[in-house]
Amino acid sequence: MSSENDRTGSGAAAPGDVAGEQLALIRDTVRKAKEPRARPRTWRGAKLADPLPVARVLVDKGLLHLDQYFDYAVPEAMDADAQPGVRVRVRFGARVVRGRREGGELHDGFVVDRLTHSDYSGPLAPLAQVLSPEPVLGPDLLRLCRAVADRYAGALADVVQLAVPPRRVRPEGRPSADPLPPPAAPPPGSWTRYRDGTGYLDALAAGAAPRAVWTALPGPHWPRELATALAAALAGGRGALAVLPDRRSVARVDEALTDLLGAGRHVVLTADSGPEERYRSWLAVNRGAVRAVVGTRAAMFAPVRGLGLAALWDDGDSSHAEPHAPQPHARDVLLLRAADEGAAFLLGGPSVTVEGAQLVDSRWASPLAADRDQVRRAAPLVRTVGDADQARDSAARTARLPTLAWGVTRDALRHGPVLVQVPRRGYVPRLACERCREAARCGRCAGPLELGESGPAAGGTLHCGWCGRPEAGWHCAACGATRLRAQVVGARRTADELGRAFPGVPVRTSGRDAVLDRVPGEPALVIATPGAEPVAAGGYAAALLLDGWALLGRPDLRAGEEALRRWLVAASLVRPASGNGTVVVVAEPTLRPVQALVRWDPAGHAVRELAERAELGFPPVSRMASVTGTPAAVADLLRTVELPDGADVLGPVPLPVAPPGSPRRTGEPPPGERWDRVLLRVRPGTGGALAAALKTAQIARIARKAADPVRVRVDPPDIG
Template structure:
């Protein structure tokens, strides 16, 4: 109550006229009444406000960290019915958006946002601007999706607005007008099919069909059956009355799973979500999922946030593929997002690949997931025979000196072409080798932080992580002091191989033209890693050339990635019982090569995980990369309140990006000198590190720091490439 009203009350027989007890009570009442704020005006520019819950909390589409919070707006009676939680809205935002002059708000441009919730009162003490528009009454942001997006933003030191941009596709009005039919009844549980080849495969499907939530790391057997096996897992989940989500690395994998779902599940029961679909089609499929018309989804990484009803299973295939790492802020990885979804929705989780990443091995080692593998006997039956050719064999082989191919490879090609196509995998251009011991090929590592050593010139060595010099390097395995760097030369090798068999057709698959399927007739198929087409009936043989080109990359994941690429190509070859043979040109004693020969990617990942734990490398530790102009990186690290046990490696200079070279999202602007520092924390401290980096970045931006593309300080939590 205002002081004016108090005075009026006092003049009409107020508190001064009663007995002392009454006067005391009235004074106490008025003292409390003064603390109650004035009621908010119930109109805005003359328009009446909503009678109930007149305040809307909005997440505006401003992906900057110092604005990563909700903003309150008034809801007019006109927009009351449509302004429901989850809808898209437009609001005035910016300088003057909430400033009043002569009874009117001034300033502030219109910006899109999402209405998060409606409340009765606002924490903001000034007058509120009103919602400008409800773009669509379609509630696209559910509480479940909001909670997931917030978890992803916190994990990756990003903003909620940026995550929502990834999670919710742009609106298409035409697609919203489409009427979707009701969801089809739950299908019958599928047969076990090829899941029977795995020791716990049948039990996994049965658990899904009963409504269970098993979590498994699945090492798929060689061959094309993996797509059908995923389709059967999805069908079992739908049979329990729940939904399923499958995320794969690329469009070719989407087509394989899409085809398998059509055969196992039937048509009209699943949606396909890919970023390269047209805006209308993509939004229409997304709406079909949100409205519950379909309960199963397959797509690329853009589908990892798909709003599947009653989610019962999430599947991610080939999590080591770089395509599953988002290239837009805050750069989440599909595997991590689906792990969060499995925890949040208490649903089943299936991480599958013909290989095994260190992160997958850690999920099993921690007990979060269980292994789903086949017996060694079944593996030997389905995998091809793998033979190796090392440097000594190449040096003694006359055919290798003449055409850079050993006699063993010549023989494998000749024999394979008698019964079918032969695959030749050649490293793509741009592989940059790291340094290794010339005698035993052990990678050269820094004695301070175990990072990869690089050569600034022919004489000086320095660490690629912490930047410290290494004047007296000596191999930790054999004490040799000379280093080598492998020269790739893969294109010339492929050309010479093609000339050696002039009567055989040669097909190529790579960046400019990727083949999906080739006929099962004799032919040479030359492909870069990841672009290998499927051969009808399988390849008769495969050559994996210049293995050192992939093993020699200056990257912590070089061995893991090389093995993943080799196994992916070798999985397209017929089994050993059918005469399938793979020849790899790499040093036979190296762990990735031995893992390929034994077809044991899980064992290799487990040993790699143990070594990383000993050295404090991810994923056992959590790490973040901070990059930018040298002075800005130094200032950022100075003011950031990092956890006490955080270790800063660097900063070191990043290679200057040439104007004519393709630029990756993590590369500095063309021609600029940038530094990068790595911040490492022990296990269990990742959340604290992300929060500290996010707070420091928000404070920097609030002080006027740059935030545009190629500007300011970049933060990447869990960088995939820390070499």
């Protein structure tokens, strides 16, 4: 066993003529290069495969300092099965003591190449087992994983774990169906509403690689439009891939694609399919039997043969960010694939992110949008209720819902369902002292106090949101008062209030505990948290977007962009203004995101956000990385890393210390422990150098056996 980068010397040189020693070394090197390579030796002298006795293996360790390939000998009995891309088991970390192999643990790995010889001059350990002759890590997928690992300063083995699903025996033993011939080019359908929409489809069907940022019109047509783009890529004789944020949107595109092309031309890759069915579908793609994939985040690595279109829907959704190391984003992975494989690219959604605006600004992609008259015909009427309006509105002061919202709801319920978007789940998720407005906290762990989701009318109790301890005799530590008020009212409380206000009207809730996919078109109140809005048959008659300040007031660089995206997703489910569809947003109308919603201009909002980011040097104009850990560990990494020229070091700043007993989320310090965070910012074009420098520094700390680890994340989504 040896690293591909290992080199062995012949021992230390004796003192003498340095120039003569160098000349002798050069002659010796040339002589050895001309000599034929000897066949590799194994520790037990087993008979090796011929003519490729060496397997270069990626060992599934996931450690930065072992992020390289290792050479193993291939026994003759494994010659036929140990081909590039297959899963194997190898013994890692073994030693040769007096001619015998000792120690070492068995690890899974992948054969990445077969060679005639190894750079390592010592004996090679043989492959322990070929787990399956099925090649699952092809050269294109391996190259993509390597690019993702380099971009995010991660280990290749970690990326391969994300890209290749766990093995299931039964699907591998079943042959996949024969691939179907390319279908006919689909009709453009509702793509005619967009400028250059028909031209984009024609280019896909002709086998070209157009790249576009698509601002989808509101309404129910986008699943069919996305399916049409996938079908056009298939008609051009190439593969197609669409990544969506959740299973509900995947189901809508799956249904549209099946209706357009029939069954058997695409597969769905989601966690809901179950591990065995998902692996069967993945194998069909890997074998080339199916050339179209629709799925959630993990499908970004789907090994589609001859990829012709990589599409991503709603890239601003946080579901597209992978939580496992090295935490890649689906948008960046698909951008890498499109550039490497020469595929078309389609970034679509009801909103436009700053990253999408940057792709258009750099002319890497073209805008794909509709004219203003088409937008007006498709969009609902948007009305606003600001702070001044609520101050003059007695109903808003007492019941939290302004008179305008009550009136719109009452009129809309005569014609269909009404969607109410609430930024928080639960009954009263956040409470504060009624007198001094100090946040109400648990006397034991200082966690936030909450009111049970059943509410006071059903006997809900005051309890801690961290430790769950009930708080019967609460009083304010600042002023001694005993009465509480709601800081943020949750979805359950809103459902109770509206249910009492509109007796006899069905009330449905959709949130984390139970997400509804669809609701009928009859009059009803549908209370939903952002991202859990169900689709209504025929569209909603109206939508209320409550507590806009809760979204806009977050201490986050993306607060305005994210608020607008959530509003647009909900408002897109409402009937157009010509069908009396109305949206009421409770937020200050002078704010930029609110104005963008009223005008239905997400692209203009993204362009202005991008200009401000460029002026301030914020992502995505610049590249950033966050470094978090104990103060000593962060300082040690900063001393070790060799940053690119012109890099800015922002910090360190202490992260909030979580009280003992509170739950720990990914990337947060343990309760009671202080962590610091440093942001590293570099100019455009030097992001790769920053990632390489951070990875090198991490390896150096591991080699020194530094005690405290440091978390490094390239392009963190939250720098607020």
